Every structure is written in C-alpha cells, then in structure tokens.
Amino acid sequence: MKVILLPIQINDQSAEPLYHQIEVQLRALIVSGQLTEGTLLPSIRELAQTVKCSVITVKRVYNDLEAEGLLRTRQGTGTYVAKVGELERDRHRLSAVIEALDQAVIAGKRVQCTENELETMFKEVMNKYYE
C-alpha cells in the first residue's frame, strides 16, 4: 500500500505544544474526510522526520488519536485511519474552528483589545466572507 505525505506544518515559535499542533491538524485531515478510512499513515519515524520533531511527540499524537478512535494500529504493519462515524465527524468538525477562534482571541488579548473591539473585528471578518 502506498504511504501518503501529510500536509502538516508546525510553528516552533508558537506557545502551542508541538504534539498539540500536529494533533489538531491530523485530526482535521481525518474528520474532514481528506484522509479516508484505511489510509496507511507514515511510520512514526517518517512523520517525525518530515515535521522535524522527535518520535516521542509523534508517538503521543498517534496514541491520542487512537484513543479517540480515529486511528488504529496493526502490529507490524502500521497505523491506519479508522472508520469515522457521522456523530464523531460532527463532534470533531468544529474543533479546528474553535481552536482557531481561541488563538485569535489570545492574539487580541496580547495587544490589549477590548471585548467590543474584538467583536467589531469578528463581524468585519464575517462580512468579508459571508456577503
């Protein structure tokens, strides 16, 4: 089976722990259906090499996502994308969005935005994309 390349990018200047950055992106790829059931993921060492982190971090990501039921590991053959139910898909669908909003608010607080300012900005961005 062909191993795919994962479009995962990390930001090593971010306060977000590395494993979390990778986890959020990989979860989004699975839940959005971009990675379909049965897809063979890169080995832990391969993924660590592409995103330039240690195997310990990747191992943690794979373990977490396996515990969530998004991945399954078959001894000796590798890690695969598991079947994602409708319910789970819905539950996870919004997690990346909430994550991004979180980051936006943190960035705002860092430069001392007021709640009103943030709301105004949020509406402006909404208008830009939902016209």
Next chain:
Amino acid sequence: MVETNAIQFTGVVQNRSKFRLGPLNMSIPKGFITAIVGPNGCGKSSSFSLMLDLAKPDEGLIELLGQRLEQGPSVDLKKRIGYLPEESLSHENNMKAAAKAEFYQFWYESWDVNRYRELLHLLEVDDNQLLGKMSKGMRRKFEFALTLAHGPELLLLDEPSSGLDPLAWKTMINILHRYMDQGDRTILLTSHIIEEVKRLADFIVFMDRGMVLGMYEKDELFSSWFTLFVTGPDLSEKLAATMPGQCGVDHAGGTTYRITTSKAAEAEQWCAREGLQLVSRQALELDEIMSALLLQNSLSTRLNEKRGI
C-alpha cells in the same frame, strides 16, 4: 526484565593527567536517536573510547546492549555495534577502499554485500581507490557505508557529517532515518551541527568539561527555552529576575525587558499573575540553549568552589 537502555553509564570516572571524565551517569534509550552536544574537549570522544573498550574507566560500570564491559567486550558484542570514529586512520592511507571492506566482511558474519553496494551507490562512492587518495568527504562517506553494512543494532557515530557536502549530508540523514525504521535500533551520535541534531535526535545530552549537564527530550527542550519580551508599568530588573526559569535579563527600553527562560510555560503563567504584558516570544536555538546551560554550569561550579564544596 525488558532491557530498555542500549547504553548505561553508572558512576564512570576516567582520570588522565590533564583531564578528568565523569563521574558520568547516563542511560541511552533503545530504539531512539540520542545526540551528545558540547564544546570541544567536553569528553564526547573519550566516552566513545570507553564504550568501545579502547580505554578502561578507573571507576564505574558501563553496560552495552545489556552486557557489562568489565572483562572487555566479547567479539560477539562488538559485532552488534557499528562505530564511525571522528578521524580516519592515517595508517590506512595506502589501502584500497575495497580491501578495507573485505577486512570488514571477514570479521562481520552479518556483512551484507548488497547493502554495502547499495550504500556506495546512494552515497556515490567508488571503492576502487586508495583511501589516502580520496577527498575528505568521499572517505567519510565510504567509512559511513562500512559502519552500516553489517546491520548493527547500535550505531556510535562521532561527528558523522564532518566534511560532507550538503547533498551528501542529506543522503546520510535519510539513510539514518531508514536505518531506524527497522525497529529496535539505537543511534548515539555527537555533532556540532545544529540542523543535524534538530533533524535526527529524539534526545539531547549536553556535556561540558567531562560532565553530563543534562539529558532532554528534544521537543520538550525546544518548547521550554524562550526569550520573552515583557512589559508592564511596574516591571523592574529586580522583578524580571524572579521569572520562573530566568536565565538572563536585558533592558529593552522603557519598562520593557527581554527575559530568557528555561520554563516558558511557567514563565507565561507568572506574567499573567503579575499583570505583565507579553509583547513577543522567540524560541531559542540549540547553540543559545547550550551557552546558557554552560554559563549556569560554570557559575554553579565557581559558587561551589567558593563555598569549598
């Protein structure tokens, strides 16, 4: 018991007229890549000599792949190890590369001639040459191929990439990653090249003046060391110095300070508690972390000397 350490140093001391190594205590985990970094003369290569039983420790115990070195390693143990020394051996200058390969083949039953050929091909090395006639990089690539061709469980690489051009370097990194993909294998390497450590290592060991300063998981290390620009109306140099993990404070103008910390997460919580604004954050590079650790080490050594410890 499951043996999880490929290498174990327990209270190892080696006294020489001008250098004392140790006491060294370190455990190199099996299945991972560990990089030793440190300034010249920190004891990296001496530790390798001890592991290979080329020199004996005055005190302490060394275990390799679950076997004690006390009585000298058996030939069988050495067959499970691949060692790439820092310097090539000048007495081999008049030897043809292929002849050295034959010598290796004689000693290692697990020698895989196809693997050897494949490595030479990947690294673009012709072994029909005198070792002394090869360029430094070419000879390095050849020695590297030799180290791997018998499929060792443990690789000891002393400055593996010295003399390699960027393309050969990349090939070497890829070969090492593929080597690790086969499971229960371990690499211990020394390196001065930051990018190499970043790309390869899972764990980083810092050494200085014959001592281990600490061993860290790579991602944890890089996510804990940050330089923070912090500002606040009441922020003073004195307050800035109380930040958790503080390793240096610089005045950045006004009431803004640049503070280096080894505990970024705690430091940010501290800023929030103290009502301070975080203006920006920047991750430290490996060399910056190393100099901060060395500085701490030399300060505490001097302090202990003063106290007569």
